[in-house]
Amino acid sequence: MSLHVDLNCDLGESFGAYRIGQDDMVMKWITSANIACGYHAGDHNVIRKTVEKAVKNNVAVGAHPGFLDLQGFGRRMIQVTPEEVFNLVVYQIGAISSFATIYGTRIRHVKPHGALYTMAAKDRALAAAIADAVYQIDKRMILFGLANSELVKEGRKRGLSVAEEVFADRTYQSDGTLTPRTAPNALIHDVDTSIRRVIRMVKEKKVEAADGMDVAIQADTVCVHGDGAQAAVFVEKLAQELTNQYIQIRAAGDPS
Template identity: 80%
Template sequence: MSLQVDLNCDLGESFGSYHMGQDDAVMDWITSANIACGYHAGDHNVMRETVGKAVKNNVAVGAHPGFLDLQGFGRRSMQVTPEEVFNLIVYQIGAMNGFAALYGTRIRHVKPHGALYTMAATDNALAAAIADAVYQIDKRIILFGLAHSELVKEGRRKGLQVAEEVFADRTYQPDGTLTPRTAPDALIHDVDTSIHRVIQMVKEQKVEATDGTAIPIQADTICVHGDGAQAAAFVENLAKALVREGIQIQPAGDPR
């Protein structure tokens, strides 16, 4: 059986006159777009434009809901109740659904952003609220979550399709969580190292943690970032490397 994996990227993060990311170039190589829904980034104009580009490029449309935190780019933890999280997920998916309908498509997946994603990886109540919101809106939506996280577990418990996500440019702690961005070793800057780690995660289902131990991991979808100086070149090199290794690149999950 041939290996396959999804390549996803956070897109549509510009707003107003503020431009961010290399969306157009990255779109040529990915299979899933996580489109900001206006809370942590993006706005109504950017959302419509980005959905249109994804449809034109045959890239799966996904909602990327986060905390209402433009100044902190959604990366600051907040004290929120499960009910608040449920409502902010519903609100942002609803906005994205409207733009998807304009192009005759639907949201294929949902991936929480930033601090919300990180908190839901370990907080069972928040993870359950996200999974419940997605399930009640559309049971066909695939829920993206950190591999082996509470979000993945709650998505499965709810009856959703889930895609376990790994990161091309992030390091891991021994417990399988991502190294906090505030740590000096949180990001991997060497392209060859990143690509080698991704291929290992897909083919061998393991990754080296910061303490040197090998931890098990499931790679259904790989997150690449589109806002770095060399983002487009990296995504292209990674996609070509995966193909050379005999790994097919296609959207996560089975259509329902």
């Protein structure tokens, strides 16, 4: 069986007069777009333009719901109940879904953002609330979650299709969680190192943790961030190297 992987990117994070990310250039190389829904980033104008660009580039449209936290970019931990999480996810999926309808497509996947994503990776109740929201809106949507996380487990419990996600530019702990962004070694800045790690995660299903231990990991989809200085160059190089390694790049859920 041939190897394949999805390349996803968080897009549509500009807001009003503020411009964030290299969406136009990155869109040429990815297969899934996680579009900010207006809570942690994005607005109604940006959402429409980003959905339109995704459709034109044959990129799967996904919702990227997060906390209502523009100042903190959705990366601050906020105490919430599972009911609140359910409601905020439903609300934000609805925002993207309406624009998707205009452009003749639908929401293919849902990936929580930032602190919500991190919390749902460990908190079963929050993970269940997100999975329930996705399930009740459209059972065809694919739930993206950190590999081996509670979010992935809760999605499977409900019979959803899930995509276990790995990160190209983040380091891991020995328990399979991401190193917190506040840690000095949280991010990998060297392009070649990141690419080698991605290839190994896809081919060997392993990643080296910060302590040197190998951790088993499933790489259905790889997150590439679109707001770094080298974002477009990195995504292009990664896509080319995946192809060189005979790894097919296709959107999560697409048939071979």
